[in-house]
Amino acid sequence: MATNDTALTPPAHEEHHTSTGLDNTKMAMWAFLGSECLFFGSLISTYLLYRSRAGSGPTPGEIYDIPFTSVSSFVLLMSSLTMVLALAAIQRGDERGLRTWLLATAFLGMTFIGGQVYEFTTFYEEGLALSKSPFGSAFFMATGFHGAHVTVGILMLLALVGMSMAGRLTVDGARKVELIGLYWHFVDIVWIVIFTVVYLVPTE
Amino acid sequence: MKALSARGRRLLLGGLLGVFSILGAACGGDAGPQDFLSPEGPVAERADGLWDLTFAIAAIIFVIVEGVLVYTLVRFRRRAGRPAAQFHGNTKVEVVLTLIPTLILAGLAVPTVKAIADLAEEPQNALNVKVVARQFWWEYEYDNGLITANEMHVPTGQPVFLTLEGQDVIHSFWIPKLTGKQDVVPGRVNHMQFEADRPGEYWGQCTEYCGLSHANMRLRVIAHEPAEFDRWMEDQQEPAAASVSGRAAEGEEIFMQNCITCHAIQGTDAKGRSAPDLTHFASRGTFAGAMFENNTENLKAWIDNPEAVKPGALMPDYGLSSDEIDAVVAYLQSLE
């Protein structure tokens, strides 16, 4: 297995042997992300069913601000890059670099969330609410749960920063960072799907 | 049978006898007004034909497989000097036993899909009725504008094509002897069809859990010979006759003060549409979602406190005095 093996950070404890060679926690994260695919799939399917049911409220075509959302999507995409850089840092033993890139990732994530908050507030002022129409309900549910996932991700990134500062990532740290990285990249991929299906594909 | 003791044989025979007599009692004869093993119209008969085929196959499979199971249990009981044979499988047997069920199912699939397609075709020259389902009663609207409730009158020998609309929650319209059910889903329009072979009264009820009185949301389909159906239709389209008797006239006045928010009686000021149309109420054998026989005692109890006799009923208790209720009942009974 040994994807975490580095020349400069030899494993300080015996790696537990596993039947498949894949680390337990990594396998668990993959399994969990598999279930999350169904979770977001159901939310997005609901959106697809309801996107043309705007009732008396604004329709997707009327309310979306594609340029704005494109910018915040780009921000989130860049956060995946910084996440990769964070992992590379700890893999070569550079904990200071790790913390820098983790904070950058968290900061980009927070910017994305900030953009979401701004967007939701604007939509609300323009007449689209959770309770307004099936379109409103489905839109806010899908993007809201995604935002909640990003927020949890940010908290975990900050926790990693804290753990690094407390010296708790010197042993087996790369594995933990990789784990959160997997989650973070997944949340990013979900956003790419949402951005495409919800925002970009036009609703007749 | 040899391997069983005398007692075992007796038990087995007794058990089988018990089970088969029960099954015989179940299958023999007409067992009730909603028994769909005895269909009375072509749609239900088509489904019943599929059932006969499927049940026959299932029964044969049941006898064979359970029989082999019982045989195995008896023949391979532990016996000294006869150890277990250590085999892991038999590919040929397994393949055959996989293919046979597949072929049987394929055989069942063909007539099933055909029937699904046939029954989905809108029938020609049908009588169209729009069914509107509400908690806990049924409204029927004919093409010519006639609106009645709970008891649907139809002619024999002519297909009836129903359009199903819901107003509150999901219900399901079902007349077992004439056709399978179809859900009434608010926000969607569903269709179903049936035809009655013979005149008579066919019973049904709501079959999608819809709240407190789901069990009480019943219905009747009353089939007439075509000429008699036409006569019924003509009578129903007459407005309510002006009442004559003093008691009924008193009742009419009380009715017009309390009941017209929801009820309609053609030819009067009562034009409410959220409760059953009562124009020819006295011509109905049942009321309140075909839950009660249409008689004086039941009517009084109902008007006095609907919720007490039909949980969740949306008709309010108007706090009428016993005397007022008597009058209203007299009025209702004048609405032939």
Add this chain to the structure above:
Amino acid sequence: MATAALQPRRTIFARPTATTGWYSWLTTVDHKKIGIMYGVTAFVFFLLGGLEALAIRAQLAVPDGEVLNADVYNQFFTMHGITMIFLVVMPMGVALFNYFVPLMIGARDVAFPRLNALSYWIFLFGGIFIYSSFFLGGAPDGGWFGYAPLNRDLPSHGMDFYAVGLQVLGVASLAGAVNFIVTILNMRAPGMTLMRMPVFVWMTLVVSFLLLFAMPVIAVALFQLMFDRLFDTTFFNVAAGGDPLLWQHLFWLFGHPEVYILILPAMGIVSEVLPTFSRKPIFGYAAVVFAGAAIGFMGWGVWAHHMFAAGLGPVANSAFALSTMFIAVPTGVKIFNWIGTLWGGSLRFPTAMKFSIGFIAMFIIGGLSGVTHAIVPHDAQQTDTYYVVAHFHYVLFGGALFGIMSGLYYWWPKIFGHRLSEKLGSLNFWLWFIGFNLTFGPMHIVGLQGMPRRVYTYPDGMGWNLWNMMETVGAFIIALATLVFLFNVAVSRRKGRNEAGSDPWDARTLEWATSSPPPEYNFAEIPIVEHRDDFWHKKYFVGPGRTAEPVFSGGAVDHADDEETEPHIHMPSPSYFPLIAAFGMLVSAYAVIFALPAVAIGLLITTLGFFGWVFEPGTAE
């Protein structure tokens, strides 16, 4: 035994050390103890669900019954369904997964012991939460399937408890699924390839994948219902454009895999019990395994057979009719292979075997009636009648529960060190068999005679009276049989009675290679596996004439109970943070319904629980 941490930062983080007493149960992360807790809790819920059933049957014994009014009846039939599915059959399966999967694969515990404990505590709190609704304004009353839009309109808090409670339980199931997938894939003893695993372990793996993918779908549906009821969203608000069928699609996309989640564990148990008491290996191991996986996979393609009357149209109805028919094929494969296992064997019939055979006999009936549901035009008659109630009770009671009872009788000596009485077990079985068939057999008939489901009463003159009375009598016989089981449990405990060694049945799989009950670390030495049914191969070999001959080295029992040679194996330390995290979820659950801002308190408790979990010292090496 694990000692306190090397350098606790704060004493709050010191790992608890109790190994006996009630506190040890609250903080345990041992899969065996957790399995026992799951089993006991599920059994208590079984009694509650059974009482609900008895009340229902008392009400329906005669036409126009007056035992329960409509409102109470509707709560009871809803809770009976929720209880039996989510609080009995599923956790019973998990109880046995928990206890036996690590043993069967030669592991010392599951992959994530604290996550395992978390699943249990969430389950317990979720069940208590749902049942507390009886005292807090009324239990859920929309049916276990909770169709929209009725589910959002029902006025009491009942459906709020439904939406929130099932959500909470779902978290427990999802966590458990992840745990077992990783355990089975990653923690097998050396030499135990996937095709050498016991069928029960395979079924656990398939069930875990089903849970992994099905729970999120109902989670979305429940969130939509919760938000409709709490925040006035419009998912199922027809006037605003909501579609009631959205609920049905999401619910049944979960709901159909769910029924395979309910039955596959029992099928796994039967696949272990039959070979042991036939004294030969399972017939067609690969086919049985692949059939189980096929059922799991195909189970995703049949969901709309629950919606044949909903008006989806002839094309959809035909497609689902076909997929429903064909899922009978792998099911048939299993049944034939079980009979093939019995064939040629040397059959003994202790209670465990009786229940497994009863499973086969009853499941054949339930499976056949299931196939008749696929005949769409006739299903339009059958659906929502007692004919369907008969079908699913034959597969869930005659199937899943009989299978679970088989597992309990089979594995009881391993868990507790003594067997259950065979005489009482036999009485238990026959009473249950007779009572079960008397209760649910007539339901086929009364359903075909037009009696709908979910009705709190029925009128006289429908031809249903006799059958309903029979069903009620049968239900009380089942109750009696259950009392016999409880009595059996109580009397078999007496010291010295029915004491069992490590391998009382002369069985085949690894759990029998260690003491009864096993030590905390399961095996003194992790076994090296060379065959399927490796334990059996340590005792026997197949001689000429294809019969089993004993191996002279005489048994392969792991000598772990010798006091002098107690090995120094470090097991994961107990922890109380899973309990705290689960408790936070309970607080949040009540807060969602009664005091929304207090959700923050619940979340805080859960977060603190997780922080403690992450920061507490690991097990001392």
